[in-house]
Amino acid sequence: xxxxxxxxxxxxxxxxxxNRVFGVHVTIFVLHRSESNEGAYNGTSPALLEECLQYAQxxxxxxxxxDELVEMARRGERxxxxxxCFTLDDGYQDQxxxxxxxxxxxxxxxxxxxxxxLVDQADWPWDAKLAFIIWKSSxxxxxxxxxxxxxxxxxxxxxxxxETRHRLNAFIKSLNADQVARCMAAVVDxxxxxxxxxxxxxxxxxxxxxxxxxxxxxxxxxSHGQTHLTPNMLSDSAVLGELMxxxxxxxxxxxxxxxxxxxxxxxxxxxxxKHEPLVQQAGFIGTVSCISRTTTAAQIEAGPFHIHRxxxxxxxxxxxxxxSWVEFLRDKW
Numbered sequence: 073x074x075x076x077x078x079x080x081x082x083x084x085x086x087x088x089x090x091n092r093v094f095g096v097h098v099t100i101f102v103l104h105r106s107e108s109n110e111g112a113y114n115g116t117s118p119a120l121l122e123e124c125l126q127y128a129q130x131x132x133x134x135x136x137x138x139d140e141l142v143e144m145a146r147r148g149e150r151x152x153x154x155x156x157c158f159t160l161d162d163g164y165q166d167q168x169x170x171x172x173x174x175x176x177x178x179x180x181x182x183x184x185x186x187x188x189x190l191v192d193q194a195d196w197p198w199d200a201k202l203a204f205i206i207w208k209s210s211x212x213x214x215x216x217x218x219x220x221x222x223x224x225x226x227x228x229x230x231x232x233x234x235e236t237r238h239r240l241n242a243f244i245k246s247l248n249a250d251q252v253a254r255c256m257a258a259v260v261d262x263x264x265x266x267x268x269x270x271x272x273x274x275x276x277x278x279x280x281x282x283x284x285x286x287x288x289x290x291x292x293x294x295s296h297g298q299t300h301l302t303p304n305m306l307s308d309s310a311v312l313g314e315l316m317x318x319x320x321x322x323x324x325x326x327x328x329x330x331x332x333x334x335x336x337x338x339x340x341x342x343x344x345x346k347h348e349p350l351v352q353q354a355g356f357i358g359t360v361s362c363i364s365r366t367t368t369a370a371q372i373e374a375g376p377f378h379i380h381r382x383x384x385x386x387x388x389x390x391x392x393x394x395x396s397w398v399e400f401l402r403d404k405w
Contacts, residue, residue, distance in 0.1 A: 096151035097400035098141060099366045100381040103160045106170040108274065113203050114234075116384050118170045124391040125178040128156055133395065137181040137292050138332045138379070142358040145373035156395055158182045159360065159381060161296055161334060163191050165276040168286060176290050184283075185296035185334035185360075188321040191278055196271035197300035198256055199241055199337075204272065206237045209263040216240065216262055218255050245342065249305050280325040287326060294330025295322055295356075302342035303335065303350075311347060315354035331357045332379070338362035348377045366400040 107115035128135075134155040136144075141157060144150075158175055160167050163186030175182040189195045209227055216223040223239050226232030244255055260267050271277055283293055298314040298321075306314065315333070322329040333351050335343050338361040351359055358376035365380035372379055382394050393399050 096154060097366050097368055097397060098136070098151060098155040098157060098372075099395050099399070100138065100141075100157040100159060100360065100379065101384045101394070102360075102362060102381045103158065103167070103171055103384045104162060105164060106166040116171075116386070118174060120386070120388065121171060121384070122174050122178075123388055125174065125180060127388060127392060128180075128395065129178065135178075135180045137330075138183050138294075138358070138360060139292060139330050140181065141369065141372055142332055142376050142379075145369050145376065146357070148373065149369065151369050154395070154397070156180070159334070160184045161338075162197070162300075163187050163278045163296070165278055168278050168282060172286055172291055176286075179290075181290070181292070183292040183294055183330055183332075184278075184286075185294045185330070186278065186283070186322075187296050187300045187336075188298050188318040190271070190300070191280060191283070192321065193270065193277060195299065196275055196277070198244070198252060199300060200271070200275050201256065201267060202240060202244070202259060203237055204275065205259055205263045205265045205267060206233050206240070208265045211262070211264050213262070216259070218243075218258050245302055245305065245337065247305065249301055249307075249310065252301065252305060283326065287328070292328075292330050293322065293326050294332060294334060295319060296334045297336045300336045302337050303347045304342055304344065308346070308350060312350045312353060315350065315356075319354055331355070333359045335359055335361050338381075351377060366394070368400075 103116055103121070105113055105115040107117055132153065134151065134153055136155050136157050138157055138159060141155075158180050160171060160182060163184065167184065172182060172184065187197055190197060206227070211227060214225055216225050221243065223243055225236050227236065240259070244252055247255055287293055295315070295318040298318045301314070303311045319329075333354070333356040340363055343361070348359075358372070358379055360379045360381050362383065363380045364382050366382070367380050385391050385394060
């Protein structure tokens with residue numbers, strides 16, 4: 073981290089002034105996968121995570137779980153000093169092996185949001201299948217075609233495959249659930265990859281016994297839906313059905329599931345205000361998204377079903393900025 077940025081983000085006088093005017097801020101980070109040996113997806117270094125937690129300890133940040141933040145906000149309580157929250161999405165084995173022990177070691181109060189069909193080994197997520205197919209394909213073609221649409225394909229480099237995955241991911245998220253099934257069949261056919269029925273080793277899911285083991289050590293476990301289809305892909309009845317099914321599985325396997333729901337994917341294009349009553353009907357007291365902003369206890373109190381998170385960065389200086397009053401103030405404009 074540069075000396076200038078370090079002095080700015082750690083300036084306690086400026087930080088106290090901003091927090092006095094706007095309220096003490098909280099940054100909720102989301103982690104996905106550990107670094108991939110193959111490169112099929114982007115990942116975070118466990119060593120970087122530990123370095124960031126050490127930074128947070130040195131600068132006396134508070135740690136809180138998402139449920140603690142929502143419960144505090146419901147009681148009208150305010151944070152004492154800048155607070156960090158750590159969440160993980162999906163439910164892959166590397167998350168439990170590489171991230172959770174470090175987070176628990178630093179008493180960072182993590183919450184892991186799991187896809188219940190993945191943990192049940194009933195199926196693995198469509199977007200994971202897409203990443204697997206694009207990485208494994210040796211095809212030589214320039215367009216993916218589905219119904220009336222054509223999507224550019226570039227399998228000539230890692231960067232090209234990554235961009236292809238992003239394009240197809242965005243396209244498939246614009247479809248409804250029936251179209252998604254047909255589109256994924258077309259992906260398998262055109263990319264000419266044998267898709268395993270069960271998740272391959274790099275997508276190995278967590279098991280319920282291991283989740284219970286880590287829950288006993290302080291990990292909070294919550295719902296990331298049943299299938300990882302986004303609410304905008306589904307009918308309202310199907311959204312509620314997924315919410316209730318995932319709740320039933322978590323309640324059957326976990327002692328104290330999180331009462332905050334984590335939207336699959338979670339960008340602004342993946343859900344809308346019409347889904348909030350369905351989430352409430354399923355018994356949740358809040359939701360988290362992947363809309364990238366910091367927040368405050370007052371904002372969580374005013375909008376518990378609109379809680380923002382920031383993707384975990386790939387450098388310490390970015391972590392320091394995201395955790396600081398600088399990022400919080402920037403989000404105000």
